[in-house]
Structure formats: structure tokens, C-alpha cells
Amino acid sequence: MLNLLKLTFSLQDHESLVHPRMMLGANAEILFLTMAISAVITWIFKPEQLTDNPILRMVGYNNPCVFWDSPPALWVAFMLFTPTVYFSIRYAALDSMRAKSDPELGRLKYRIILVLNFWYAFSQCLTMGIFVVRPDDGTLTSMRLHGLCFIQLVMPLCMCISGNYLESMWKGDPLSKTQTMVLATYILVSILETVFAGSAVLLYKNDGVHVHNMYVMQAIDYAWFASLGPASIMMPHGKPLLIRVSEVSTVEVGFEGEELPHDEGKLKGQIE
Numbered sequence: 156m157l158n159l160l161k162l163t164f165s166l167q168d169h170e171s172l173v174h175p176r177m178m179l180g181a182n183a184e185i186l187f188l189t190m191a192i193s194a195v196i197t198w199i200f201k202p203e204q205l206t207d208n209p210i211l212r213m214v215g216y217n218n219p220c221v222f223w224d225s226p227p228a229l230w231v232a233f234m235l236f237t238p239t240v241y242f243s244i245r246y247a248a249l250d251s252m253r254a255k256s257d258p259e260l261g262r263l264k265y266r267i268i269l270v271l272n273f274w275y276a277f278s279q280c281l282t283m284g285i286f287v288v289r290p291d292d293g294t295l296t297s298m299r300l301h302g303l304c305f306i307q308l309v310m311p312l313c314m315c316i317s318g319n320y321l322e323s324m325w326k327g328d329p330l331s332k333t334q335t336m337v338l339a340t341y342i343l344v345s346i347l348e349t350v351f352a353g354s355a356v357l358l359y360k361n362d363g364v365h366v367h368n369m370y371v372m373q374a375i376d377y378a379w380f381a382s383l384g385p386a387s388i389m390m391p392h393g394k395p396l397l398i399r400v401s402e403v404s405t406v407e408v409g410f411e412g413e414e415l416p417h418d419e420g421k422l423k424g425q426i427e
Contacts, residue, residue: 159184172395175253176319178246179312180387182239182279187384189235193222200227209290209298213359215369218376220305225291233286243279247272253396259326271311271318278311295361302356306349309379313345316386323391334389341386348379 159181197204210221223232254260254268284304290297320330320338330338352375355366365372 170399174392174395175246175250178242182242183383183387185239189232190219193228193232196228197222215365216373243276247276271315275311275315278308282308306352309349319390337385337389341382344378344382347375351375
């Protein structure tokens, strides 16, 4: 929970150093925190959810997301998960600003980073659909929409995290052997998760027959969740942003409509 705590305490400071990539780590921490709390709630208040649910019938095992698929865990999980939307948008904005101001990155590389960042932010917003479309009515439509709301996040997140490793190499900072192994593993299981989970959801006929071998599917599924932590932890941080916030009392309208301090010609509240 280190990234989440650091970002939370930084909100209290008028001036702080922030690594945008910490927000990716914070989102991974929120995911695991939500799963853990939802698991406890479900085990205590609705244990039957773990022995009879649409996901279990579809793939043959309990995906970690089963813990929050029905009340009362659902009512808590959606609130715990909401900050991931904020962190994803905040990450996309700050990291794109950082990339644009970096003289070592050209226009093409900046545009690649920009697209990846906001693709991920949009995808994280779509993920909230898992709390809107519930699979417990047993219909194929709801099961597919529910599953795809989460599965669609896997590759945008993978591309975004991988892009940070790639950017480090672009700037002449080689990856360590451990980082290379962690990244390669994460990319592999992300691709497998997308292919296997996606086909398991889309090709299932609601007849209790699993599309893939349940043990293979379970190994891939849990491997993806397990690889997310190391991929976030080992990710190169790069240079931080210095964020300063102060109130400007006297402003005038600038030439192009922006508000400017009357006496200094630039905002004191700034991101450097």
C-alpha cells in the first residue's frame, strides 16, 4: 500500500514531488485491497456465493472478481474501486505533461505515450461497468458484458506499464535482468489472459460446458493477478514532477482568455 499512502499524504502538501507512475502502482494496490475486503465480506455474509455463481459455472472455478459480484460485498467494492478512475485520469494527464516537457523524447514518442495513457484512462473508466452489469441473473448478455468490462482493461494496462519500461530504455537506462523477466512474464500472461478469458466469455453457451480446460484457465487467470504486483513494483520511476499549489488573489484576463496573475504574468499555482 506504499504508493497509495504516499499519494494520499502528498495531497496535504502545498509542494510535493510526485512520480506519475506511482498512480499505476496505487491502482494495483486498490485492486488487491478491494479483493481482500470483498473476500472477507462474502465469506462472512454470503458464503453461498462461492459455491454457486455464474462465473463458477462458466469457467469451472472462482475468479477473484467473484468476491464482489453480489451484495453486500458489491456495495463496499464499488466505493473502494472508484479512486482507480481518479488515479488513472490523473496519471494520464501528469505523465503526458511530463513526457511532453522531456527534451529526450521526440514528437512521435510523446504521441505514443499520450495515446497509451488516455487509452488506459478510458479503459479504467469502463471497468466500473463490472459494478453496473451484474452476472447473477444468469443471462449470457449480462455475463458477457460483465466479463468484458474487466477483460478489456488487461491490454491497455499492459501497454501502459510496458510503455514505462520502454521509455526507460529509450532514454538510455537499460533494464536489469529481473526487470526484463518481470516485464516479459507480465506481457505473456496479459496476452494469454486476454485471449483465454475473452474467448471463455464470448464462446460460452450457458450450458455448463467450459470453453477451456478449467485448470489451464485458472492458472492463466491467477498468474495475471499475481504478475501485476511485480510489474508495478519493478517499473522504472523516471524523473518526478514538482507540484506546487498556491492561491492567486489578483488576476486579469490574458490575451487568449487564460487567467494570469496581475503582477507576475504567470500563475503561482503551477506544475513544473
